[in-house]
Amino acid sequence: MVAADRGVATVSSTELAEAAGVNAATLRRDLSHLGTFGTPGTGYEVSRLLACVDEALAVGRDWPIVIAGAGNLGRALACSRGFTTGGFRVAALLDVDPAQVGSVVNGTPVAHLDDLPAVVSRESVALGVVATPASAANDVVGRLARCGVRAILNFAPTVVAVPGDVLVHQVDLAAELQVLSFHLARHAPDGPGPGDPG
Amino acid sequence: MVAADRGVATVSSTELAEAAGVNAATLRRDLSHLGTFGTPGTGYEVSRLLACVDEALAVGRDWPIVIAGAGNLGRALACSRGFTTGGFRVAALLDVDPAQVGSVVNGTPVAHLDDLPAVVSRESVALGVVATPASAANDVVGRLARCGVRAILNFAPTVVAVPGDVLVHQVDLAAELQVLSFHLARHAPDGPGPGDPG
DNA sequence: CAATGTGAATTCTTTCACAGCC
DNA sequence: GGCTGTGAAAGAATTCACATTG
Numbered sequence: 001m002v003a004a005d006r007g008v009a010t011v012s013s014t015e016l017a018e019a020a021g022v023n024a025a026t027l028r029r030d031l032s033h034l035g036t037f038g039t040p041g042t043g044y045e046v047s048r049l050l051a052c053v054d055e056a057l058a059v060g061r062d063w064p065i066v067i068a069g070a071g072n073l074g075r076a077l078a079c080s081r082g083f084t085t086g087g088f089r090v091a092a093l094l095d096v097d098p099a100q101v102g103s104v105v106n107g108t109p110v111a112h113l114d115d116l117p118a119v120v121s122r123e124s125v126a127l128g129v130v131a132t133p134a135s136a137a138n139d140v141v142g143r144l145a146r147c148g149v150r151a152i153l154n155f156a157p158t159v160v161a162v163p164g165d166v167l168v169h170q171v172d173l174a175a176e177l178q179v180l181s182f183h184l185a186r187h188a189p190d191g192p193g194p195g196d197p198g
Numbered sequence: 199m200v201a202a203d204r205g206v207a208t209v210s211s212t213e214l215a216e217a218a219g220v221n222a223a224t225l226r227r228d229l230s231h232l233g234t235f236g237t238p239g240t241g242y243e244v245s246r247l248l249a250c251v252d253e254a255l256a257v258g259r260d261w262p263i264v265i266a267g268a269g270n271l272g273r274a275l276a277c278s279r280g281f282t283t284g285g286f287r288v289a290a291l292l293d294v295d296p297a298q299v300g301s302v303v304n305g306t307p308v309a310h311l312d313d314l315p316a317v318v319s320r321e322s323v324a325l326g327v328v329a330t331p332a333s334a335a336n337d338v339v340g341r342l343a344r345c346g347v348r349a350i351l352n353f354a355p356t357v358v359a360v361p362g363d364v365l366v367h368q369v370d371l372a373a374e375l376q377v378l379s380f381h382l383a384r385h386a387p388d389g390p391g392p393g394d395p396g
Numbered sequence: 397c398a399a400t401g402t403g404a405a406t407t408c409t410t411t412c413a414c415a416g417c418c
Numbered sequence: 419g420g421c422t423g424t425g426a427a428a429g430a431a432t433t434c435a436c437a438t439t440g
Contacts, residue, residue: 012399025402025433032401040400040439057376058383065375072274079270081332081355082372087379126382127375134279151378157279167381169374174280176367177263177325178255180349181285183365184324185256210421223411223424230423238422239418 012043063088064123066149068140069132070095070103070110073155077131079106091123113143120147127151134158141168210241257285262321264347266338267330268293268301268308271353275329277304289321311341318345328352339366 013031017024031038034052038044054060065083067074070093077083078090084106093110095101101112111119119125128144130137130152137156144152144166151167154160162168211229215222229236232250236242252258263281265272268291275281276288282304291308293299299310309317317323326342328335328350335354342350342364349365352358360366 014399023433025435026431028399028401029432036401038400041398042440043399058379061379061383063379072270072277076270076274077371080371082370083375086372086376088372088375127378129375151382153374153378167378169378171371171374172280173275173278173369174284174286176351176369177281177286177327178284180325180351180365180367181256181259181261184349185259212421221411223413224409226421226423227410234423236422237418238416239420241421 009047010039010043010045011049013038015043057086059087061087063127064091064125065089065127065129066092066094066116066119066125066144067129067131068094068113068116068144069130069136070097070100070105071131071133074129074131075105077129077155078108083129088127091125092119094119113140116143117147120144120149125149128153130154130156130160132156207245208237208241208243209247211236213241255284259285260287261285261325262287262289262323263325263327264288264290264292264314264317264323264342265327265329266292266311266314266342267328267334268295268298268303269329269331272327272329273303275327275353276306281327286325289323290317292317311338314341315345318342318347324348326350328354328358330354332356 013024013028017027020027028038031044031049034056037048037052065088067077067083067090070078074093074095078093082088083090090106090108092115093100093105093108094113094116095110096113100110103110125147126149128149128151130140130144132140134156137154137158138160141152141154141160141162145162145164149166151169152160152162153169153171155171155173157172159170160168211222211226215225218225226236229242229247229250232254235246235250263286265275265281265288272291272293276291280286281288288304288306290313291298291303291306292311292314293308294311298308301308323345324347326347326349328338328342330338332354335352335356336358339350339352339358339360343360343362347364349367350358350360351367351369353369353371355370357368358366
């Protein structure tokens with residue numbers, strides 16, 4: 001149970017560290033980078049702590065984003081909690097499929113990809129998400145960059161090159177799966193695991 | 199262009215490092231953990247290199263997985279390149295919605311969640327993916343653990359507790375978005391970025 | 397007394413630089 | 419000559435431990 005839910009106004013670094021599974025000293029040092037707001041003998045005032053973390057993460061600002069690709073992944077992201085809270089707001093989904101354009105997903109309109117410049121300009125979009133097939137990713141990234149989008153999150157399995165100072169982060173949904181299978185393989189290389197190949 | 203595509207049989211650590219954007223010495227040391235297979239004066243034989251990396255990542259084994267939740271995210275994952283290649287095979291999607299059960303997504307059948315034990319047993323599934331709403335995640339993780347699934351990838355925004363030695367990895371789709379917005383905020387705190395709140 | 401914030405010690409990672417090999 | 423693999427140096431991150439404070 002989290003501190004705030006217990007009606008307690010303060011948390012100690014030890015409590016937080018145990019909950020997060022990290023060392024208490026490390027946690028204190030990390031928090032100290034955000035300023036000095038702990039009380040010796042008592043701990044951290046929860047409301048103050050939350051406010052400082054939000055401040056540091058630039059939560060509370062308005063971050064309009066666009067999601068290119070209204071397929072399963074694009075729609076899933078548009079409905080995802082993390083994409084619709086914490087300051088992020090999905091200004092539009094974009095697709096080239098006439099059957100998709102004009103529909104509404106989770107309150108967000110699906111616009112044609114050609115309307116990207118208009119949407120970006122109107123909503124001051126600085127962040128773009130690419131959830132298209134790999135074949136379309138390069139074109140879409142180029143369009144986003146030309147519209148003035150300054151950071152791009154790419155879910156397509158393609159390494160994309162951008163002209164200039166646009167920030168691109170690649171997301172590999174299967175990477176974590178590989179990590180897990182790796183651990184299983186180490187733990188029981190010949191045990192009762194997955195079936196034989198073939 | 200990648201080495202193998204140029205008809206070249208070997209790559210040097212410098213080439214690989216530049217392509218990956220890392221230091222050459224680091225790359226050499228990392229590869230040395232997989233064994234010794236470079237040729238001084240020449241570089242790494244590409245086919246040998248690929249074989250060793252695949253070996254180390256346990257690619258080539260058969261890793262049947264199940265995906266719980268046949269919503270947008272579950273379907274997107276079932277169609278995702280990384281989930282259907284590299285040794286992974288989606289044995290089944292699972293859902294409780296009667297409208298979904300019985301349908302087929304990208305060649306994968308959607309079964310009822312109650313059939314989980316049968317599927318896991320029949321296909322020797324050791325890896326589970328949770329793509330359900332947060333409210334269902336805890337129940338699903340418990341079911342997976344009880345069936346003998348030994349590692350779970352959780353896309354639901356809930357910290358789940360598992361009984362025993364089951365490995366759980368949490369995936370936060372919005373985390374990367376926060377990283378990007380953080381960088382934008384640092385780079386131009388008051389510049390022509392996102393619009394004003396409100 | 398309990399818990400923070402931080403010097404100092406430790407541990408891990410990255411990088412340099414070069415002996416040895418092709 | 420060019421390149422690997424690795425000992426040794428440099429740099430970062432983590433952890434200990436304690437003076438300090440409410």
